[in-house]
Every structure is written in C-alpha cells, then in structure tokens.
Amino acid sequence: MRTTTKSLKRAKDILSIYAYFKSEPGRELAATNFLAVGRRRKISGSELQSGLNYARAVGWIEPTERGLSLTEKGFKRMKRWEADMGGPAPVGALDPHAA
Numbered sequence: 001m002r003t004t005t006k007s008l009k010r011a012k013d014i015l016s017i018y019a020y021f022k023s024e025p026g027r028e029l030a031a032t033n034f035l036a037v038g039r040r041r042k043i044s045g046s047e048l049q050s051g052l053n054y055a056r057a058v059g060w061i062e063p064t065e066r067g068l069s070l071t072e073k074g075f076k077r078m079k080r081w082e083a084d085m086g087g088p089a090p091v092g093a094l095d096p097h098a099a
Helices: 005-020 031-040 045-057 072-085
Strands: 061-063 068-070
Touching (some): 005 031, 005 045, 005 072
Antiparallel strands (some): 061 068
C-alpha cells in the first residue's frame, strides 16, 4: 500500500479518537463519533475518510454492522504510545510502523 504523509497522519488521528473514548478492542464507534471529534479538532470529513481508509488497511480498525471497531492490533498500537508517552495519545502522535 502506498502511504502518503497525510494519510498516515490522519490514521494516527483516528486512533487518537479511539483513545479519546477510552476504547478497548472491539469498541465500535459510529461515523457521528468521528465527525464530532474531528470537527472539534478541525479535521474535515475527507481527511477523516483518508485516515479511516489507512487505519483499516493496516488492520487498526474493521467495519461492523453499526460502525468501525478497534482491533486488537489498533488497541496495542494506541496503548503502546500511551505507555511510552505517559498519557492518552494526542492527534498525530502514533506511528503505525513502530514494532
């Protein structure tokens, strides 16, 4: 998969939204959750979509009947960042390529 810097940044934003909701693996978020937090963070709908596409492609999230679910892989990435940084993951702080 060809990764652009913007897509990667937006995928990091997606995980930070799951962190905002204190999500565990399997936690579903609806489009309205992403849009509401994205709006507060001044992230457009198209930017969110780019991040959702990337996060899905790397296995951080998966579609469900009612929204998008955080996978175990996505949860581990989110928690690893929190452990390294001593707090919840802010927008743009997660690296999908870290071990």
